[in-house]
Amino acid sequence: MKRAIFRNQLLPWLLLAPQLVITFVFFLWPAAQAGWQSFLREDAFGLKTTFVGIENYAALLKDRLYVDSITVTLVFSVSVAVLALSISLVLALAVDRMLSSAKVYTTLLVWPYAVAPAIAGLLWWFIFNPTIGLAPYALEVLGIDWDHSLNGTQSMILVIIAATWKQISYNFLFFVAGLQAIPASMREAAAIDGAGPVRRFWTITLPLLAPTTFFLLVVNTVYALFDTFPVIDATTEGGPAQATNILVYKVYVDGFLGLNLGSSAAQSVILMGVVILLTVVQFRYIERRVEY
Amino acid sequence: MIERRPLLQAAAHLVLIAGVLTVAFPVWLAIVASTHPQSAFETGLIPFWPGNNAVENYSAMFGEGFSNLGAPPLSGMLWNSLIMAMVIACGKIAISITSAFAIVYFRFPFRMFAFWCIFITLMLPVEVRILPTFKVVADLGMLNSYAGLTIPLIASATATFLFRQVFLTIPDELMEAARIDGAGPLRFFWEILIPLSRTNIAALFVILFIYGWNQYLWPLLITTDESYYTIVAGIKRMAQAVDSIPLWNYVMAAAVMAMVPPVLVVVLMQRVFVKGLIETEK
Numbered sequence: 001m002k003r004a005i006f007r008n009q010l011l012p013w014l015l016l017a018p019q020l021v022i023t024f025v026f027f028l029w030p031a032a033q034a035g036w037q038s039f040l041r042e043d044a045f046g047l048k049t050t051f052v053g054i055e056n057y058a059a060l061l062k063d064r065l066y067v068d069s070i071t072v073t074l075v076f077s078v079s080v081a082v083l084a085l086s087i088s089l090v091l092a093l094a095v096d097r098m099l100s101s102a103k104v105y106t107t108l109l110v111w112p113y114a115v116a117p118a119i120a121g122l123l124w125w126f127i128f129n130p131t132i133g134l135a136p137y138a139l140e141v142l143g144i145d146w147d148h149s150l151n152g153t154q155s156m157i158l159v160i161i162a163a164t165w166k167q168i169s170y171n172f173l174f175f176v177a178g179l180q181a182i183p184a185s186m187r188e189a190a191a192i193d194g195a196g197p198v199r200r201f202w203t204i205t206l207p208l209l210a211p212t213t214f215f216l217l218v219v220n221t222v223y224a225l226f227d228t229f230p231v232i233d234a235t236t237e238g239g240p241a242q243a244t245n246i247l248v249y250k251v252y253v254d255g256f257l258g259l260n261l262g263s264s265a266a267q268s269v270i271l272m273g274v275v276i277l278l279t280v281v282q283f284r285y286i287e288r289r290v291e292y
Numbered sequence: 293m294i295e296r297r298p299l300l301q302a303a304a305h306l307v308l309i310a311g312v313l314t315v316a317f318p319v320w321l322a323i324v325a326s327t328h329p330q331s332a333f334e335t336g337l338i339p340f341w342p343g344n345n346a347v348e349n350y351s352a353m354f355g356e357g358f359s360n361l362g363a364p365p366l367s368g369m370l371w372n373s374l375i376m377a378m379v380i381a382c383g384k385i386a387i388s389i390t391s392a393f394a395i396v397y398f399r400f401p402f403r404m405f406a407f408w409c410i411f412i413t414l415m416l417p418v419e420v421r422i423l424p425t426f427k428v429v430a431d432l433g434m435l436n437s438y439a440g441l442t443i444p445l446i447a448s449a450t451a452t453f454l455f456r457q458v459f460l461t462i463p464d465e466l467m468e469a470a471r472i473d474g475a476g477p478l479r480f481f482w483e484i485l486i487p488l489s490r491t492n493i494a495a496l497f498v499i500l501f502i503y504g505w506n507q508y509l510w511p512l513l514i515t516t517d518e519s520y521y522t523i524v525a526g527i528k529r530m531a532q533a534v535d536s537i538p539l540w541n542y543v544m545a546a547a548v549m550a551m552v553p554p555v556l557v558v559v560l561m562q563r564v565f566v567k568g569l570i571e572t573e574k
Binding site for chain 2: 005006012013018020090127230234264276
């Protein structure tokens with residue numbers, strides 16, 4: 001809180017105006033529209049709209065496709081978050097041991113942050129191309145027949161790999177920053193007391209990294225739930241047979257391609273609820289960390 | 293380093309080299325693919341070493357593009373992406389820094405209400421309100437325009453928070469001194485606050501430039517006119533056709549060109565970028 005302030009009353013509103021106008025027109029109004037739409041049902045020609053209460057929501061919960069999509073989303077986001085976090089933690093621990101070469105390794109590991117998720121999807125799609133790709137060829141040697149356009153599990157593996165690849169550099173940077181914040185004296189003291197690298201990792205490094213890990217867990221969940229839309233759209237488009245149809249992709253498919261407005265709006269509202277929950281978790285935790 | 297453990301050190305190097313190679317592998321294949329003629333992708337395996345068709349592929353993509361794949365020349369798409377990224381980055385910074393200034397340095401009715409309205413945008417990613425937002429933009433006649441590509445994405449809660457945080461650390465004495473010297477709020481903003489937040493503006497710019505450049509769903513939906521395609525969204529339209537006709541050399545040339553600008557920004561401005569990333573998220 002500032003003690004010293006300016007007294008103008010009109011000026012602050014002028015300063016806020018552009019941000020507020022955009023927020024109202026492109027964020028709050030559409031969100032309210034989605035909320036209202038989720039209680040309506042439109043007939044196939046868009047001629048008649050009726051108020052149906054919570055029927056759209058009730059229909060969703062009974063819809064096997066929606067329940068399947070929830071399962072798919074859970075498998076996808078848990079895999080992406082766990083893989084992206086553990087791989088980048090190992091890389092960050094390795095870089096933390098380096099003195100002169102740390103900077104070079106960091107540069108070589110951070111640039112995928114700049115690659116668009118859609119491009120990341122395309123690149124892995126190319127590698128796993130069933131006819132000419134390198135990965136299916138290598139897998140054939142192991143006796144695995146790869147075709148992600150037919151096999152749902154394989155298609156899921158493909159999008160998990162692409163989404164994880166893109167996220168590693170982000171997590172890596174935060175883990176490196178977190179490791180640097182751990183006082184060297186603490187690890188030195190433990191080493192003098194005879195604790196080896198493995199013991200020091202479990203008793204000192206990991207507990208002190210907990211805040212960073214928790215923060216990254218929330219960010220990675222949000223990433224896997226929402227920002228991976230381009231990865232799915234550029235590769236599997238939710239298929240085969242809904243095997244990679246994550247919730248955020250289903251909103252788009254049902255609304256834009258299926259023109260099932262009421263159902264799509266109800267799905268939007270449910271997803272907004274999920275984002276709100278995650279944001280609250282993230283901010284509560286950040287408040288706490290600021291205190292100590 | 294705490295103690296000498298040559299074995300562990302060697303293992304760490306091995307892990308890092310494996311990591312660097314895995315991270316680079318898909319991009320290497322894309323670059324290689326963009327240097328081969330089309331015939332290299334008809335049968336057999338993806339080539340692993342560069343070919344000698346690079347000049348032809350890139351000049352074809354820059355010159356004519358692929359009209360039968362719904363892909364205009366790359367130069368136009370790159371230009372659109374550049375405009376989109378620059379307008380989004382500068383726009384977000386401009387409207388967020390003024391909002392933060394208003395919230396920190398003024399007391400007015402509904403101040404907290406304004407703050408919460410901005411905060412709530414964090415919770416409404418474009419993917420979950422896509423249909424109604426599209427409708428608003430269509431009703432405003434902003435489809436197929438630079439305004440439609442950029443303005444709806446310009447509101448930013450994170451940038452506002454970052455500047456608010458920066459302003460809160462600036463000592464009150466500076467503002468009191470400025471007021472005694474007769475500086476009004478706008479003069480104080482221009483001559484003291486902006487210069488003091490210069491490094492934060494630079495860091496934020498890098499992050500937001502990449503954000504704008506990599507936009508996918510939004511440009512895909514609101515541009516149907518080829519002259520407004522951005523490169524990241526345009527590639528999807530090319531790739532769709534590729535499963536039937538193997539034009540991987542052209543698609544990968546486009547993918548490489550879509551990656552080069554943001555990757556260069558990250559590599560050349562690494563220190564600013566790391567600072568920006570870690571600060572905006574915390």
